[in-house]
Amino acid sequence: MSSSTYSRLKWYLVLITLVFSLIPLFALGYVIHYEFRQTYEEKLTDNLRLMVSNRRDAISMFLNERVVQLQMLADIHSFAEMSNQAYLNKVFDAIHGTSSSFFDIGVIGQNGSHEAYCGPFDLMEVNYRDEPWFHQAMLKGLYISDVFMGFRNFPHFIIAVKRQEAGRTWILRATIDSEIFTSLVRNVRTGKQGDAYIVNDQDVLQTPARFGGKALTKVNLPVHPQGEGVEIQSWRRDDVPVIAGITPLPNTNWRLVIMENPEEELSPLMRTSSLIYALFGACALMIFVGAYVTVSAAVSRLRASDRQRAAMDAAVMQSSKMASLGKLAAGVAHEVNNPLSIIRESAGWIRDIINDGELGDSPAVDELQEAVSDIDRHVERARTVTHRMLGFARRMEPLQEDVDLNMLVNQTASFLENETRHRNIEVVTELDPDLPLITTDANQVQQVILNLLENAIDAIDRDGQISVVTRTADNGVVLNIADSGPGIPKENLSKVFDPFFTTKPTGEGTGLGLSIVYSTMNKLGGSIRVNSEPGQGTTFTLRLPLAGPKLTGGKEEA
Secondary structure (H helix, E strand, C coil): CCHHHHHHHHHHHHHHHHHHHHHHHHHHHHHHHHHHHHHHHHHHHHHHHHHHHHHHHHHHHHHHHHHHHHHHHHHHCCHHHHCCHHHHHHHHHHHHHHCCCEEEEEEEECCCEEEEEECCCCCCCCECCCCHHHHHHHHHCEEECCCECHHHCCCECEEEEEEEECCEEEEEEEEECHHHHHHHHHCCCCCCCCEEEEECCCCEECCCECCCECCCCECCCCCCCCCCCCEEEEEEECCEEEEEEEEECCCCCCEEEEEECHHHHCHHHHHHHHHHHHHHHHHHHHHHHHHHHHHHHHHHHHHHHHHHHHHHHHHHHHHHHHHHHHHHHHHHHHHHHHHHHHHHHHHHHHHHHHHHCCCCCCHHHHHHHHHHHHHHHHHHHHHHHHHHHHHHHHCCCCCCEEECHHHHHHHHHHHCHHHHHHCCEEEEEECCCCCCCEEECHHHHHHHHHHHHHHHHHHHCCCEEEEEEEEEECCEEEEEEEECCCCCCHHHHCCCCCCCCCCCCCCCCCCCHHHHHHHHHHHCCCEEEEEECCCCCEEEEEEEECECCCEECCEECC
């Protein structure tokens, strides 16, 4: 059965399991979310109504306390006392020490002029007989004005109480600190879209609004409730939904408006919904994982069995090939060594004749001497090659011996010297001179290095560089083989050690090389990993212990 067939069967069974498991799960989730949202919206409305009512009571209490303070001052002090500037200063300092709500205070006679004034402005010469608030205070006895600019030239409002004493009428007037009063309203604002302010019956702001502007700015309220209690209204402000609680303030023509963005206020519900969705997602993931694991178990076992059999077959085939190659190398080396010995003896005989002077001093003697030296040099080179071939053949049988990894790297790289020179590939080695010897199978390690170097050459093709680095590590040694090739795509990194996986064209690769390398490293007690970035080359990192698993008769000891 092909891999695609296994995959289709697996995903078909997984999808069937998910459909019949998730439909009732998400239906239940929708019902729970709908009911919870309805309850939360009702709670939001109730909380807004309670907030508006509490804030209205706090503002009313603040105004009533200021009115009572002024009335007490007017009742317990005579006009003669209050019109005395020094006495008024003492009174203002006393009340300002306990409450900083009053910005200034003044005693005004029935003709509208100041009899005494205590505050930061020069208002002693100001006459208020033509001001609307003066007439209202004279008429009603108590008056809380709207916010206005007045002689101070900044938004403020006043509280004025009238007192009649021995046929004399006078007014005690105080300016309320607008910052303190505004803070009573502003502190109730919630969220980034929330707003709270006070307007009069002409929709003119008495306190600044976050989105409506400064005090004395006219705002557009689409609703004007007429009741005495708190009314909840909703509309859209600049395409943003708002829900507002509106209520009148006692003893004034003001209305308190507190607005919230329901979407923002419902954000905890949204977070809860996200949590619920996350929980349902986790449940769905658990169902998916369970289905996937269950369905994949049999398929994975079958695939693993096929891969193991293929890897074993490939290993046996590779071992046979290497054994045959070793015998062939040994035979070739012995056959070549005999003629080389004769050639070297003949060259030595010619050198003896030259050294004895039997040929005289003709110019040909020097040329002959140079030719003999060339013969010796090339014979030595050929003997080096045959020596390597014999060493290669001897390592066909599994051994446990002390191995100099640096020497093994140099020796293996020399096998590929002609190939790298032909392709203009530079092999750069950076070998740790203090690298300890390791006890392992030199033949197997050499085959791993050879395989990786050949793969690096194939990846570069032409004009590149291969870097080979050795270093010590904890209880072992590390070998890095890096190439400057095109790199391996991320989606293929996890599959490079799979049997039969190859990116080479059909007929140019079996896909078993790296699989055998991986298996070999495991048998030697080491490990191999790969790092690669497309366009930046590939690096294989080998780790070998100082002493590998002991072998008895070519097999690991149990």
